[in-house]
Amino acid sequence: MAYVEQENPDFTKIIKKHLTEENTEALLSLLEDLNTVEISNNILPLKSKYQLAIIELLDREKAAEVLNNLQQHAPVLEDIVEEMDSKQLGDLIEDMDKDDAADVLSVLDDEKATEVLEELSKEDREEITTLLQYDEDSAGGIMDPVVISVQKDITVKQATTQIKTFINKKEIDEFYVIYVVDEFNHLIGSISLSQLFIASDNTITKDIMDPDVVAVNVDTDQEKVAKLAQEYDLVTVPVIDKHLKLVGRITNDDLMDVMHEEHQEDLGQIAGTGDEEVLETSVFKAIRDRLPWLLLGLGGGMLAALVMRNYETAISELPVVAYFIPLVAALGGNIAIQSSSLVVRGLATGEIRTSDLFKRTWKELRVGFLNGLICAILLVGLAWWLTDEIIIGITSGAALIVVVCLAAFVGTSIPIILKRMNMDPAVATGPFITTANDLIGIVIYLAITISVYSNHLM
Amino acid sequence: MAYVEQENPDFTKIIKKHLTEENTEALLSLLEDLNTVEISNNILPLKSKYQLAIIELLDREKAAEVLNNLQQHAPVLEDIVEEMDSKQLGDLIEDMDKDDAADVLSVLDDEKATEVLEELSKEDREEITTLLQYDEDSAGGIMDPVVISVQKDITVKQATTQIKTFINKKEIDEFYVIYVVDEFNHLIGSISLSQLFIASDNTITKDIMDPDVVAVNVDTDQEKVAKLAQEYDLVTVPVIDKHLKLVGRITNDDLMDVMHEEHQEDLGQIAGTGDEEVLETSVFKAIRDRLPWLLLGLGGGMLAALVMRNYETAISELPVVAYFIPLVAALGGNIAIQSSSLVVRGLATGEIRTSDLFKRTWKELRVGFLNGLICAILLVGLAWWLTDEIIIGITSGAALIVVVCLAAFVGTSIPIILKRMNMDPAVATGPFITTANDLIGIVIYLAITISVYSNHLM
Known part of the structure; x- marks a missing residue:
């Protein structure tokens, strides 16, 4: 039993030591003891020539699993598969589920992918080629075309025999749901394996199936698929084509991977780290992922x-106008990011529709205004105390309210408008929205305060 | 078949209309057509008295499911269950899985929870009371104590009979994995239901089980459990106690809920929206969730x-020193949040250990320094062009580099140090870290530039 709680020794270090000392025997014995997840995680920080050396030491089945695990670290996988020859890669891909095989192939350039495909059997090649046509972030791109289905009017006993034959033929390891179809392969119901397991032999499949099966289309965005699975507690999501025919299933492992991937993407976008992995060790890659967001901030600052x-003259005569610039910029940025992050998240999961533009903006405006008001009152007090001029307090507070309302408006409407224009609303989170609001905030604040002060104080 | 792609009419509006018109017949017919997820999602924006009215119209099974779905919206659930009487709530809870029942009970105050528990059968009460003792974010807090296990030396046929009896007795709906235990109930292996399904009757369970079963302890943090399930492609995670005995299982639906919940939490923390839901409609609650983060920004700005x-004198004599303050603050904040968000994420999933403090800080410092250098070079150019004084360019650029290095250092080390002190490192993301860095950045920048300028320009 792998009891995963204890802190393991640093296997990465040990593997690297054995590799540099070319101690193949020790390496083989260590790899024997580790499972494929441990191997994948521990070779992740190594150079790709070392990663490849390890994969070559593994037996075919384990090597295929490691390669599959590395899929979540696309740049790492890319470097490895580019260095493998087509025959070797074809062997490993043959051992994978079709959807995973397609994912691995999709990181190759076209020429190499064709070479690898030619190593496969005709049936595998055709199935994988079909999968490669779907957008990789759609249900079609993550589905496994091998799906167990039975006719609606056979007995449990007949269904069981059919399923066993199918599983042997297709070498399916695990499955949890059987789909029920009519004679045209239209999806009409689902039976969980546990229901089938306890059903008596003579029951008709239609009578134990759940007719309210929830399905997605091949084109459905993977994030929506995951949201659906999570809401409906699905272990497997069936995929149908535009004729409502069953064409595949998305399995539990892919659903969790999608959730993980989208999570990383959301955080990367909001924190300005792009797609960078936690375990990324290349300083160059980290710089490349993060620099664009910083340049955005730099541009805004300039x-x-x-x-x-x-x-210049106003600041020189009355430096107090500059004091509250960082405060106004920070609050405008914070309020904009609060609004935009909720809206972007809601748009991605379908909880917010583009038709909600007015309703959403109105809510965010009220929240922004009231929070801004509370902050403004505190600011009035501070500014008054700091400068002994009530007018400075009131002006700064009023300017702050204008800035935060605008920030709430921009943070809510920009993502929705982008979505309406069929653009990715997620570009309007994080550094983009804070930078825009820093700038707008400073302009408005200076315009208001200086025009008031120039009439009353200068 | 529920084909979920098409945009549905706005059921929330329709439900509300029927409710206010007291058109029970239309309401019942609508509720009949909707599944429990649709009902939950569409009553979410309603007031709690309306939500309660809808739940009371549903049959017991559907009502229990809706209540269970609402768990992910803790404040909503809280309002509803507080208004239900103990008998009614006890009935619904009896229909739920034990882990879900415990979750619902945990939002009640102690007195009411005791009342509801008294409505349950002795066996249910004891099981739920045990669950309530675990931390709600631990494996124990999310596990279902009802778990199917078989002895290691019986045949598949015997196992099948035992399982069917157990399922009938415990009213288990779905299960995907059977655990294999020794005579002391120590977990020693797992058999997926699909393996059992295709195995021949006389096979011994031990021979088809996977001995490399991955388990978690009752105290394991739920985020680590989800990470493990995702890495190891587990549909169900077995939970063991400190004697390695099998005490429960965490099912797929809870694993996905945990992933979703942690995702929302991470985003809320980094965007400064707290635990606010996308669908939150109460302006008051939204203000309460977001204001603390804004006050932090306000305090920093003050x-x-x-x-x-x-x-004051320096700014007044040479206003140019103030020009780059927003830029320096923004970049310092951005770099700090890039570092801290990766570190906090890594600490949560176990990908980064507290012993990595030095290694991590060194990496982040290099990335921060090099990105800062690129930005600084651009800043030198701009400052020079803007002011015609090369010294202003060079000083601002140099100050920026100092600020970003410090930001990378703070962003990396603070979360790791918090974790070492057994505090939640996640408090050091988002507004907290940007505010701290705004402030540090401004102080350092002003100190450096003004001390240089006062020697050379003033």
């Missing part, structure tokens, strides 16, 4: 500097 | 204002 230069 | 006031 524009802010240009704006402030326009008010 | 301190920044105080710092700047100390440099």
